Amino acid sequence: MANVAALPIMLKSLRLACIGTHWQTLAKKATAERWVPEHYLAELCAMELATREDKRLQRYHKESGLPPGKTLASFDFSALEGVSLQQINALIQNPHWVEQGENLLLFGASGIGKTHLASSIGYGLVEAGIRVKFSSATHMVQELQQAKQNLGLAEALVKLDKFTVLILDDLGYVKKTAQETSVLFELIAHRYERGTLIITSNQAFKDWDHLFDDSIMTVAAIDRLVHHATIMNCEGESYRRKASLKRMASTQ
Structure with a gap:
């Protein structure tokens, strides 16, 4: 079983910077609102994808x-x-x-x-x-x-x-x-x-x-x-x- 304490390191290795920043805060919200695990995972992935898209557009604007x-x-x-x-x-x-x-x-x-x-x-x-x-x-x-x-x-x-x-x-x-x-x-x-x-x-x-x-x-x-x-x-x-x-x- 994976050690939760190692999660930040694993997320960094996977280059999931946005998830690494927000997973704990979102976990508290998920617990308070009784989300199912799939909902929590989907929200994290959506945040990561949105952040990557923003950075990609910023890079495209800069290089244009x-x-x-x-x-x-x-x-x-x-x-x-x-x-x-x-x-x-x-x-x-x-x-x-x-x-x-x-x-x-x-x-x-x-x-x-x-x-x-x-x-x-x-x-x-x-x-x-x-x-x-x-x-x-x-x-x-x-x-x-x-x-x-x-x-x-x-x-x-x-x-x-x-x-x-x-x-x-x-x-x-x-x-x-x-x-x-x-x-x-x-x-x-x-x-x-x-x-x-x-x-x-x-x-x-x-x-x-x-x-x-x-x-x-x-x-x-x-x-x-x-x-x-x-x-x-x-x-x-x-x-x-x-x-x-x-x-x-x-x-x-």
């Missing part, structure tokens, strides 16, 4: 790199055309498209909220237990380029596979060099039908020859991105411009 504050609750849809709250909610609440490795492409002029929209979706997916990684496209390409120079590109791409969703912000600002073109295409090809890409860009497909110095590569990249994709064209006035005009007006 999502911009602080850019959530769905803080986005103003009244200033935007082409995308609605209902569409974004549908993408968050029904993430089957993520499970199938489909992509989301957000196009529109600078300053109208594409980054905020992408981040909002990212936050919603994290809350649904989906691992997300946000990065500017330029930063991601630079990291992959460095990995390639160190002969570790394949390993770096595989490491990104742990993220079900990869958000690449401002793709249009990636410099057109042979090195950056190469790793960007390899990333797109690697994720094809394997993991979801959410991409924001202020350049339409017809201008993507500025991203890739080879027309064949441009077509191949676009083909892989759009094969399983939702495409949203965002229209509206730049909120940064409106904010600037408002500040100028207030100082006059």
Whole structure:
């Protein structure tokens, strides 16, 4: 028969930290309310699972790199055309498209909220237990380029596979060099039908020859991105411009 005095040690060995913290307090309640053993055990397990889920979501939020504050609750849809709250909610609440490795492409002029929209979706997916990684496209390409120079590109791409969703912000600002073109295409090809890409860009497909110095590569990249994709064209006035005009007006 197991010694009850050894229970804390056994729980620690089993990595049941929450149960180790609360079993005694809950045992007093169970005794007072005359719970059956199964009820007591179920309550302990439920507490352990809830704590683990909270910690998992905290870890997912921390590793996501999502911009602080850019959530769905803080986005103003009244200033935007082409995308609605209902569409974004549908993408968050029904993430089957993520499970199938489909992509989301957000196009529109600078300053109208594409980054905020992408981040909002990212936050919603994290809350649904989906691992997300946000990065500017330029930063991601630079990291992959460095990995390639160190002969570790394949390993770096595989490491990104742990993220079900990869958000690449401002793709249009990636410099057109042979090195950056190469790793960007390899990333797109690697994720094809394997993991979801959410991409924001202020350049339409017809201008993507500025991203890739080879027309064949441009077509191949676009083909892989759009094969399983939702495409949203965002229209509206730049909120940064409106904010600037408002500040100028207030100082006059």
